[in-house]
Structures are given as C-alpha cells and as structure tokens.
Amino acid sequence: MIIINSSKGQDFSPAPCPLPSTRPIFWAQAEELVTLLRQYDLVSLRALMDVSQSLAERTMAQFHGFAADGGKPALLAYDGEAYRSLGAAEFSADDLHAAQQRLRILSGLYGLLRPLDLIQPHRLEMGYAVRNEHGKHLYAFWRKRITDELNRQLAREPHPLLINLASHEYAKAVDKNRLRAPWIDIQFKEEGAGKLKIMAVHAKRARGMMAAFLIRQRIDRPEGITAFTGGGYGFRPDLSTNRQLVFTRPAA
Template sequence: MIVLLSPSKTQNFQDQPPLEDQSEPLFREEAREIMLHLQSFSPRDLARLMKMSDRLAGETAEKHRHWTAEETPRLQAIYAYTGEAYRSLDVPSLSRAELLHAQNHLRVLSGLYGLLRPLDAIRPYRLEMAAPLGPGGTKNLYHYWREKITALLTQERSPFVNLASLEYSRVITPEDLPGRFVTPLFKEDRGSSCSVVAVHAKRARGRMARWIITDRPERVEDLQSFCADGYRYRSDLSEPDQPVFVRTAPG
C-alpha cells in the first residue's frame, strides 16, 4: 500500500534532527532545472506567480537565490514540512522502524521535487503545483510532472491511498497505475448535512497516514477500521474507491 500526501507551504529547517537516515530525491535534476527557472523571477514576479504578499515574495526569492549554495540547510522532507497534515502525522513520535516503513510506503507530491520519499533530503523552497509555471517549455507543472510521476508510481506497490489534496493529486493519471487508486474523504456532521471542512480534512489525512504507517493495513477494505479523532466509516456515503469518514462537528 502506497500513501500519497501533499507537501505543506510551511517548512522548518531550523530545528534539525541528525541526518542519520536520509536519501536523495529521485528527481533532483528536474528540481534543479525548475529552481534555476525560479531564480530568474524577481520578488514582484513571485508575488504575481503565487499570489503572495510582497514580504513573503521577498523571503521566497531569498530562499531560492541560496537554494544551490553548499551552506543551504537540508532536511528530510517528513521533518521539514510542518503543515496541518504533518502535525497530525506527529513524526517525532514515530520509531525508527516506523520511519523506515514510511520510507517504503509514503510518497509526497511536490511542485519542485515531483515525488518525494519521507527521508529524501530537501532544501527550503516554496512552489505550489498549481502555480502557472512552465519549466522546460511545458504548459505548466502538471504537464511537466504528470508522465514522470505516473511512470514512477507504476513501479510501486498497489493499492494507492490518495491523501493528497486535489491540487496535487490531479498530477497523477490513476487509470495508468496498477491496482486501485482510493481517495478517502473526511466530513463533518452538522446535523442537517455532512460537508468537508478543509482544515479538519488536512488533519484527518495526516492522522490516517500515521495510522497506515503504524498499523500497516494491507487491503483497501481494512481502511474502514480507521477511527481516529472521532471519525467513523460511513458505508451509506461511500463508494468502492472513495470511502467516507464522518465525525460530529466540533462544538
């Protein structure tokens, strides 16, 4: 079983754990090509490209300018990302055996790096997959990455549990993958309706990713037993490749 996650915009390279177990990104040459393209963008260009403030665009341009420098910090992706899903994944509490299991069963989709394993060492960057950037003469990052990522995933273990956001998962062509491509949904029951609340769904994806790493379910049907944070499987709302988990909306 392979779990797919989105990266997070927020990253922390300051409190670095020892780089004992680490690997190199599989698409590091492609990442370098994209970064060289990004380095030609001024802060104002970056602000328009990624719809960010002038302050954040200046900080991002500075990160990118130093990206290839030897002294630029590197950190395993699973530690570097600090968004909601990764807080729920609670990486510091995973054992080394669980981290090594995650290395074989968890993949992070990235606008810069394409596809990352948890222990791949990365450098600070900011680039959303949906950013209108076309490196190497391509139309956009989806066009740049789709065949590369899909081809690599065809070599992985199926089924695939897609816990990535739509922005990232749409880079994959599921029909070209071996085995099933399953996308769990996490909803809040507000009495009259059930709906997806983005921030809670991100946390739930992280919790499920952690559960898969620690409990190691083998079949898609085994996902139905996931019950963290009050979520329960709802067969009446689910489809074979889209299991739905619902919890009562927090008061």
Template sequence: MLIVISPAKSLDFETKPKTKEYTLPELLGESEELVEVLKQMSPDHLSELMGISKDLGELNFQRFQTWQLPFTPENAKQAVLAFSGEVFRGLDASSLPVKTLKLAQKKLRILSGLYGVLKPLDLIQPYRLEMGTKMKYGKSKSLYEFWNPQLSEKVREAVEESGSDVLINLASNEYFKSIDTKILRKEIVTPEFRDMKNGHYKIIAVYAKKRVA
C-alpha cells in the same frame, strides 16, 4: 498499499532532526531545472506567479538563490520532518522510531511542485512552489505538464514496490491531478472525511487534514 499526500506550505528547518537516516529525491535533476528558472525571477515576479504577498515573494526569492546541490544533512532536511502543516503535525514523524520511518519509505509518498514526488526521508531545501502554479518551462505550460509522465511512473513503481496494487489518495485535488491514472493503472481509493454541521455532513478542511494524519 501506497499512500500519497500533499506537502505543506509551512516548514520547520530550525528543529534538529532526530534521525540521521536520509535519502535523496529521485527527480532532483528536474528540480534543479525548475530552480534555475525560478532564480531568474524577481521577488515581485514570484509574488505574482504564486499569488503570494511581497514578503513571501522576497522570502522565496532568497530561498531559490541559496538552493544548491548536492543535498546533505548540513544544508537540507528530511521531507517528513521539514513540512510542518496540519497533516504533518498529526503524523508527528519526529516521535516515530526509525523502524517505522523506514516502513513509511515503502508506504508513503509526498507529492511536490518542486520535487515531483518525495519519500519521507528524502532531503529537501526550503521552497514554496504549489503544483497548480502556471509556471512555463520549455514546452510545458504548467507544472502538471512538466512533471508528467515521470512523476506518474515513479508513483506507479512505488505502488508495485509496496506489495499491493492499491493506491490510497489522501492528497488534495490540486496535487493528485499531477498523477496520470492512465499511466498508473492501479486501484485508487480516495476517502472523504466529513463532519456534521448544521444538519449536513460537510468536508471541513482542518478536521479532514487531522483525520488524514
């Protein structure tokens, strides 16, 4: 069984990682191509492209300017420890033993607008680039077009390497759309976490994210 989740907008690059174990993203060459385009954009252009504030546009402008290869533990951090949104706070990867983190390497993937697909211990540098961003590059009119089919193929391979033909989809619709199910050709299970509110069961995002973790 393989589980896929979305990344988080909030990041923690200040806290020192509790493990020295790391791997590198498999699609880092494609990430570099995107960053080279993003480096040419002004803070205002980034704000407009991503639908974010001017302050966040400036922050991410600086992030892309300083993004560089090669990734090392000195200039990057493991993805599962760097993301700090609700799902990742619930996962609390920093409290997990190395043995469990190594198991997660086989059973968990994080979908990403900049990195395509990440293993938990893959190093990343700070960024913000949501999968739904309508960023044009070459013949691609969006990140969905850019990442297909290589992202889907990597996920398919990861499902097979997990020892099962089942994919558990815990990602948001925005991110799961990046996977071409025709390429995947696996059984997909997409749980829904609903809470009773005013007499009806509804998906309440903050609670649903906690249950994902």
C-alpha cells in the same frame, strides 16, 4: 502506497532522525525548476504566487540559495496541519522505515518525495502556472514523471494499491488513467444539521492522522483502512464505494 501533499509550512530547525537520509528521486528536475524560477524578477514572482512583497522576497532568496547538499528529511521538515497530526517526530525507527517504503509526498518543486529525502526551504505549489518546456504549468512538468515513478514503485508490491490522502490540487499531478494500480480516495466530512460538509482544516488534520494510522498499523489491504477512528471519525459504508471511502464525525 500512500500519497499526501507537501506543505507551505516548514520547520528547518535541527531534529534527530534515527535513519540515514536519502536523496530526492527527481533532484535534477528540481534543480531545473530552480534555474527557471531564478529568472523571475520580484514582480513576476509575486504575480505567479499571489503573495506579499516580503514573502516573495524570502521565496526568491530561497531559490537563489538553493543548494545541492544539506537540508532536512521531508517528513520532519514539513510543518502544516496534516504533518502536525501525522506526528513523525514521535515515530520509531521501524515506523520511519515503514513510512519510507509506503508513503510518498507530492511536491511542486521535487515532484515525488520519500519521507527521508533531504529538502531545502522552498515555496512552490503544484497549482502554479510555471511555464516550462513541457507546457504552461507544473502539472505538465510533473504528471508523466510522477505517474511513471509511482507505477515503477507499485510494480514491486504483491498487491499494488494507491491510497490518496492528498488535496485535489496535488492529486491531479498523478494521471489516474495511466496508473497501473487501484486508486482509493479518502474523504473526511463533518455532520451537522442533517448535512455533511468537508471542512478544509479538519480534513487536513484527518489526512495526517490517517497516514500515521496506516503506517503504524502496517495496513496493506483496503479493508484495514476502514478501522480508522482517529479524531472521532468513523467509516461510513453507506456513503462509500470501492474507489472512495468516506469517514464522518459530528461537527464541533
């Protein structure tokens, strides 16, 4: 199982999809959050999200226009750096089917999404301090639910394994101590002047390329991950452990 995070960038223009769409597992909980967020006035929403007036107005309109039907498959709707590198629009029907089985998207609004789950336009990052009945932030709302659902899905696998391609902010929504499967972090670093650095934008693109590689090649063992060479990255066994695989490339 691969986890990545959702994206603020979204594209809801029509796009063909050769497979039928699905309904988010936590649709009822997403509606619960929307109902809660509709109570925010514009000033409170701006303070919560630290965004401009126009973006807060657009986000508020999205919450008030949130609908139970329609939308676009998540893997085709998200349009950030990682998703552009992932290139799901070029996937075959078999690739999309494999993604539906193996890829999960962490979302502040929807919790845990499958690639073909229909989503509505939204903005709600996992790190936001949205007070709810479970606590002071979205982690309190989602962590147990997401972890339990991942455990349920991983239990069906003959060799359960979770590959983390999500950002730190989103990966914290999974309780690693309660996860009943090995967890492998992936790091992408740039090498220059004798130093290794994580460059955020390049790491996002590399996560998307890695996700596409794992899906298209149907990788199902840890050793298969190390064959990834996308974007000029190469596996560094000298920097890696059983729980963290490091890939580097020369700095641009």
